[in-house]
Amino acid sequence: MNSQKLVLITITIVLILNTIISYNLPQSFIKGLSGLAGSEGYVNITVETIISVNFTQETLNFGPGSIDDGQSNATLETSGPSVLRGNWSTSGMSGLVLENIGSRNVTLTLSTNKNASSLFGGSQGHRRYMWNITSNETGSCSPGALSNSTFRNVNTSGYLFCEQLGYLSDQDTLRIDFLLTIPYDGNSGILSDTITATISAAP
Amino acid sequence: MIRKMVSDRLIVTLLVVAILLSVFSIVMTMSLNINKQLYNNPQAEGNNQANVELTVVPNPQAGSNGSG
Numbered sequence: 001m002n003s004q005k006l007v008l009i010t011i012t013i014v015l016i017l018n019t020i021i022s023y024n025l026p027q028s029f030i031k032g033l034s035g036l037a038g039s040e041g042y043v044n045i046t047v048e049t050i051i052s053v054n055f056t057q058e059t060l061n062f063g064p065g066s067i068d069d070g071q072s073n074a075t076l077e078t079s080g081p082s083v084l085r086g087n088w089s090t091s092g093m094s095g096l097v098l099e100n101i102g103s104r105n106v107t108l109t110l111s112t113n114k115n116a117s118s119l120f121g122g123s124q125g126h127r128r129y130m131w132n133i134t135s136n137e138t139g140s141c142s143p144g145a146l147s148n149s150t151f152r153n154v155n156t157s158g159y160l161f162c163e164q165l166g167y168l169s170d171q172d173t174l175r176i177d178f179l180l181t182i183p184y185d186g187n188s189g190i191l192s193d194t195i196t197a198t199i200s201a202a203p
Numbered sequence: 204m205i206r207k208m209v210s211d212r213l214i215v216t217l218l219v220v221a222i223l224l225s226v227f228s229i230v231m232t233m234s235l236n237i238n239k240q241l242y243n244n245p246q247a248e249g250n251n252q253a254n255v256e257l258t259v260v261p262n263p264q265a266g267s268n269g270s271g
Contacts (some may be wrong), residue, residue: 007213011221018228054249062257069264076257088257098252182259184266192256199251 041191049199050102053165057097063087072184074125079177086182097136100167105202108141109164110176111158113146114193115134122186126172129154129180129193136173140166151179164202 062076065088067074075088081093100106116129130151135141141162152159166172176195 005214008217011218011225014226015221018225021232053251055251055253058250058253059254060253062255064258064260066260066262067227068266069262070266072266096255098253101249111220130213178255180257182257182260186259188259188261190256190258193253195255197251198252 002133015131018178040196042079046105049104049203051104051106051199052100052102053106053108053197053199054099054101055195055197056095056099060096062093063182065089067182067184071179073125073129075181077177077179079132088107095175096195099118100165100172102167105164105166107160107202108162108174109158109160109198110155111194112154112156112193112197113194115156116181119190119191119193120180120183120186122183124182127181127186131180132177132179134175134177136175137171139171140173142166151177156197163200 065086068085075084078093078095081090110144116127120127132151141166
């Protein structure tokens with residue numbers, strides 16, 4: 001009986017300590033959250049804003065293919081998707097998707113590492129490396145959208161596509177489609193490029 | 204005898220309650236710690252780069268009539 005009492009007393013002490021520790025931790029945590037006010041009654045709350053975007057579809061791989069016999073170029077386009085004058089597969093051919101995962105609107109600039117010349121080489125009249133940025137969710141970009149349905153040449157120095165890319169979960173996603181025209185006398189093998197999204201807090 | 208049995212049962216019950224409370228307390232404390240870490244590290248890490256890739260297989264017959 002005495003040993004049982006001892007165990008009970010020990011456990012009670014441990015419980016009390018545990019309660020004290022558990023009580024103190026949230027106290028310090030709450031203090032950190034809101035800034036404990038004095039008798040004046042001020043409450044100072046700092047809400048941090050985060051700006052960040054994320055390519056939820058981060059790879060566009062057209063796979064292998066060649067230009068048809070007798071043709072000077074082939075054109076691949078992701079929004080259809082479609083392949084003209086070549087035998088690339090349209091299976092899995094889909095534009096990149098970019099999402100604002102932060103907590104405020106951002107201004108979005110997109111750039112590539114290469115242009116049509118450095119990516120494909122070959123004859124000038126037979127190569128194109130273009131993109132078309134559209135709202136994947138209605139209202140994601142304000143004002144207006146970007147290059148909406150119009151393909152533009154990619155830009156290695158950066159092009160401002162969206163002044164206000166929203167952060168609300170149903171208005172925060174853009175789609176980036178590509179149009180490639182591959183010249184018959186250009187580079188062969190694996191050709192690749194990197195797309196970079198640069199953001200700043202929208203005014 | 205009866206008093207001793209009641210006392211023993213009481214001690215066992217108290218022990219069980221104490222253990223349950225202790226486990227609950229530990230779980231809650233750990234949960235709070237995780238939330239605190241989230242609060243102190245609000246950075247959302249996003250991937251701001253994407254890749255475009257294709258493979259061009261040479262066709263010696265392409266471009267022979269200059270069309271396209």
